[in-house]
Structures are given as structure tokens and as C-alpha cells.
Amino acid sequence: MLFAIVEKGGLTEGAALLGKSQPSLSRSLAILEDRVGAALFEPDRRPLRPTELGQALAAEGRKVFLAGKASADILSRYQGGMTGAVRVGGTPFFLDGVISGMIAAFHFKHPDVRIDQIYGYANDLLPRLEDGSLDLAILPMRASSIPQGFSFEQILPGRNVIACRAGHPLARRSAVKLTDIGQYPWIAPPADSPLYQDLRNVLKEIGIKDFKVSFTGGSLSATVSILTGSDALTVLPFSVVFMMRQQRAVSALSIRIGDPDRHLGVLRHDGLKLSPAANRVRNHIRSEFETLATSITRVSQSTVWRP
Amino acid sequence: MLFAIVEKGGLTEGAALLGKSQPSLSRSLAILEDRVGAALFEPDRRPLRPTELGQALAAEGRKVFLAGKASADILSRYQGGMTGAVRVGGTPFFLDGVISGMIAAFHFKHPDVRIDQIYGYANDLLPRLEDGSLDLAILPMRASSIPQGFSFEQILPGRNVIACRAGHPLARRSAVKLTDIGQYPWIAPPADSPLYQDLRNVLKEIGIKDFKVSFTGGSLSATVSILTGSDALTVLPFSVVFMMRQQRAVSALSIRIGDPDRHLGVLRHDGLKLSPAANRVRNHIRSEFETLATSITRVSQSTVWRP
DNA sequence: CGAGTTTCATAACGCAGCGTTATAAAGACC
DNA sequence: GGTCTTTATAACGCTGCGTTATGAAACTCG
Known part of the structure; x- marks a missing residue:
């Protein structure tokens, strides 16, 4: 408050800076001066000028004011989701x-x-x-x-596809038959993943009972590495394959499999x-x-x- | 308040730092968190640890706290008369x-x-x-x-003396007579000074009506300079002459003159x-x-x- | 893992600080 | 001296925050 008065050179403008009424500031100042036991502004001078003491305290008040402003800033940034x-x-x-x-x-x-x-x-x-x-x-x-x-x-x-490397023998075919798939090994997602369930469902749906699992449990990038380095197949979410389309490393087979629930x-x-x-x-x-x-x-x- | 809690690592100690009760802090914090709309401390953790937001705000609070402390310091120095x-x-x-x-x-x-x-x-x-x-x-x-x-x-x-330079002919005499004084010129203090009145009273008292004024209106140091460079006399407060005793430049005549009122x-x-x-x-x-x-x-x- | 200790939250109550508007008084300006 | 600006005062109400008493967690330790 003291800072605002000193900064603006008067109660009226100071009150405006603080968003308060002028009488409020006036009384607050009077109370403060009373408590301090000394004048904070030269008395009876109309361009209100602070005492040395008032000046010194206003300097501290400045810090408080700035900290408050900074806090408001932090808060608004937080509440705006910027932080x-x-x-x-x-x-x-x-x-x-x-x-x-x-x-x-x-x-x-x-x-x-x-x-x-x-x-x-x-x-x-x-x-x-x-x-x-x-x-x-x-x-x-x-x-x-x-x-x-x-x-x-x-x-x-939800939508899954059977994925393979880009140059996979089955990749170019416009329609892949179930019998074509059987001979290739499979990469299985981690056993506790929902995708693993999807893989099992797909294979069951297709009718494949015995299947070779050449790799299992890895991360996506590991899976893709194996995939691109072999003729193995796997089940991947369609969106995942779609997002990788720019790299042209992985393709999806042209065969419709049941969508996961x-x-x-x-x-x-x-x-x-x-x-x-x-x-x-x-x-x-x-x-x-x-x-x-x-x-x-x-x-x-x-x-x-x-x- | 937030700073105190963060600094001390808990409400209890923080309250002690601020000189308030623990429940007061607790509720203030709750109100603040409510207003902010976010937790300022990790919930349900006993060594109370601030949120990132809480930490950021506490850092600002630190500035406020320090400014408040500095203000108290300024004030106590002022009120102790040190400033x-x-x-x-x-x-x-x-x-x-x-x-x-x-x-x-x-x-x-x-x-x-x-x-x-x-x-x-x-x-x-x-x-x-x-x-x-x-x-x-x-x-x-x-x-x-x-x-x-x-x-x-x-x-x-009040006590005045007639002053002269240290080596003045009258200075050594253990008793100075009025007739001895008459021949020496006088240094008059500024005409509007009370000392000038004293001088006039002294001269009147002594019975000297015509007196030569060789110098007038100067400051003390000017008066002393003239005094030490001449045989002129003047009236000075005894305390002033006393304070100059170390320099041994000015003496007081051994003659009693009436004390000023x-x-x-x-x-x-x-x-x-x-x-x-x-x-x-x-x-x-x-x-x-x-x-x-x-x-x-x-x-x-x-x-x-x-x- | 349960007893004990510490720490925080909640409740109930009261005061005072500070907000407001309306209005008077005092300087400043011309 | 009249007018305008600025500050001070008054009257009123509400919110914030202080307190103590007490309950509920969570951590500690044998």
C-alpha cells in the first residue's frame, strides 16, 4: 500500500493501482502511521512526498508488491495450464x-x-x-x-492389423489369404498386455493353433526392429502402424481381422x-x-x- | 505464511515462526488452496512437501517475508533512534x-x-x-x-567572559581593571544576535560609552581569527571559550562581568x-x-x- | 503389526481490520 | 477569492483470522 502511494505520488492514483477506494487507502495509511508512531509523508504537502522512513518502508513494500505480482503471474500461468x-x-x-x-x-x-x-x-x-x-x-x-x-x-x-516389414512377401498382395500367414513366425507383445490378448484372439479367429513366437515381451521399438529385420508378423494397433507410415518400414497386411472390443x-x-x-x-x-x-x-x- | 510452512517443513513449526497458532495456519492454508484451486502440498504426506506450485509461490512468499523482516528492522532502528x-x-x-x-x-x-x-x-x-x-x-x-x-x-x-587572544597584554594579569580595557578595540558579534546585546550590556555596565568596533557580523571562527590576530576584545559565552582551551589561542580576561539573564x-x-x-x-x-x-x-x- | 507420538484438520466463537459510499475539509491553481 | 482536485472523516457491514478444544490421520518404533 505504501509503495503504491509513493509510486503513484498520491492516494487517489495509488488506490487505483491497488484496485481499492481512496478512503480505504487514506485510513490504512493513517493507521499505519499511528502504529509506526511517525509520519510517513510530509504533513500538509499536497504533492504527497514520503518521509525518509516512508521512503525506506516503501522500498520494502515495492518488493512485496512485486512478489505479489509475480505470484499472481505464477498463478495465472498455472490456472491457464501453461505451467x-x-x-x-x-x-x-x-x-x-x-x-x-x-x-x-x-x-x-x-x-x-x-x-x-x-x-x-x-x-x-x-x-x-x-x-x-x-x-x-x-x-x-x-x-x-x-x-x-x-x-x-x-x-x-479399437482396430488392429497384422503388421509386417515393408518389403515383406505378403505386403504387396492386395488380398492375403489365411493359409499364407501360417508359415511366418510371430512376434508377441508382452504377455500381460491387452495386445497379447488381441493377438491370441486374432490367431484363434484365423484358426491358427500352433504358431511360432520368435520374439516376445519387448517394447514397440524393439518389436519394430525385429519386424523390419525379419519376415515375422505381429498384431499392432492400426493407429500405431498409421503413425509409422512416414518411415515406410512397416506395413499392414491386406486382411481384415476382427476389431478388438x-x-x-x-x-x-x-x-x-x-x-x-x-x-x-x-x-x-x-x-x-x-x-x-x-x-x-x-x-x-x-x-x-x-x- | 506459505513460505513459513515450506521453510520449516510443517505447520506446527511454521506457526511458531510466524508467532501464530497451528490451527490458524492450517485453515489459512486450506483457504488459500481453495482459492488457488490446487493443492499446494502433496496430500496425505506427513513430512509436508510442497507441490511445484506451492514451491513457486513459497519462493515469492520468501521475498515477502524478508521484506517484512527488513521493514521491521528499519522500523526498530528508527524507533530506537538509530536512524x-x-x-x-x-x-x-x-x-x-x-x-x-x-x-x-x-x-x-x-x-x-x-x-x-x-x-x-x-x-x-x-x-x-x-x-x-x-x-x-x-x-x-x-x-x-x-x-x-x-x-x-x-x-x-548563562555566563559570558571578555575574550582576547592568548598572548594579549591583558591576558596575563591576574586582575584586570576597567580602565585597562578602554583602549582596546572591540569585535562585535552580529548585530541581531543575543550576544551583541550582551556586549552592549557589558560595556554599559563597565561604563564604556564610546568603543571602537574593529570587526562585526562574522562567524565564530572569523571572530576568533580576528581575535588571535589582534589585540581586540570581544564578549563570548564562557562555554565557547572553555571549549577552545585546548588550542590555547583565546583567553578570557580575569574580570568578572555580569551574567546574562x-x-x-x-x-x-x-x-x-x-x-x-x-x-x-x-x-x-x-x-x-x-x-x-x-x-x-x-x-x-x-x-x-x-x- | 499395534501402541504411542506427532502432526494436521475441524469446530465454534469473537474481534478487528478493511472494504464500501457519502461528505467534509484542505491545498493548489488561476 | 472562487473553483477544482485531493485527502480526511464518518458510518456501516462483512470477511479474515485470531484463539482454544478436540478429533483424525500418518509416521515411528519395539
């Missing part, structure tokens, strides 16, 4: 294959938002959402298996309100997936890239 | 001859107290005391002429309460004059220095 830490959980393949790119784009726009990625499956992520050590989880889930107290926003319908979405806990930054991340990811969806349909209609 | 500005008025001869030395000693003890000396006589100093542009005035006054609303503390009884004292205005620093100056001057008085009696009794 903060967001813990995003997700299944490894989606996180590595799709989400991390989106997060990179987000981080480019908002460099002061720190984002922690946590890898895990539903049974890991759910408790962490519950105890608040995770803000969002992005994972494929069955609509029916959403536990009480959680909300799930679907962002992409899990759909990719953002899971969060109702009890915990999201921080503004987390909300921004969530909105960002949703909009990114929207554009991804339109991009998928657009590309699918063209002949340039064929899943 | 401030004191305007001391006085008659030129006393100020130059006696007071300035005391002020120098004071300034040595309290270098942060700024002291402004203002030269003037009663008619200048009184209005300035009244309008607050002066804190104290040190001047010789008649007890009866203290105006309403002023208080006057006598610090030294003015007495040296500290004049101040009742309406204006003194600042702590001004009070310290006042007390300092009073105590200095007390020691001066005892010093005068001690020296007078010895034979080393004879007025």
Missing part, C-alpha cells in the same frame, strides 16, 4: 507409437508444462489414478469394464479434479486424435498408402 | 563553538542519523519549530520569554512529538552538557587553566 506437471500413464505401444508424438507437439507449445510418462497396463494404472499419482491414463478399455468412480472418454475405436480412450478418476495443465493435455490429445481420425479416413481413401 | 534525520537549530556561536563537537561525537556513535544544523536566532528558530521544519533549537533564552506551547530545558547557566537550553515545540532520533540527540546534548559542567568546575579549581 505444472502432468503425469500421463498409458500402455507402452500406444504411448510410444502415438501419444509421445502428440506430447512432443504439446510440449512445443507449452514448454513449461512438465509431462511424466508412466508405462503400464490397466491393473497398474487404475490404482495410480485412484491414489492421485497419475492424472490421466491413455489405454484401450472395454466400455463395460470401467470401474466405478472413473470416467473414460473414447478417442479412437477394447477402444482407446482417456481414463481419469472422478474424485480428483484435473489440474489446468492436465486438462490442456487431455484436450490436446483429444483434438490430436480427432485430426488423426480424419487423417486416417482421408489417407485410406487415397491410394498412396494402403493399410 | 532518521534531526534538524537542530541554534545560535551560530554556540553551534560552532560547543554543539557541533557534541554532534560529531553523536554522529560517531550513530552514523545513520543525519543531522542538519540550522543557524539562526530566536526569531528565526521559533517559527521553524512551530511549523515542524526544525526538531530542536539550542539557544540562550530568558525563562520569561518562552512562548506558549514551547518547552525549554536549561542546560547551562539568558540561559542556554534546548527549546522545542510541544505540539510536535520528537522523533526517536531527535530524542536521542537531545539526551546526548544534555548529558554532554552535564559532563561539560562538571568539567568546568573541575578545571576551574585547578590552576592549569584560568578563565
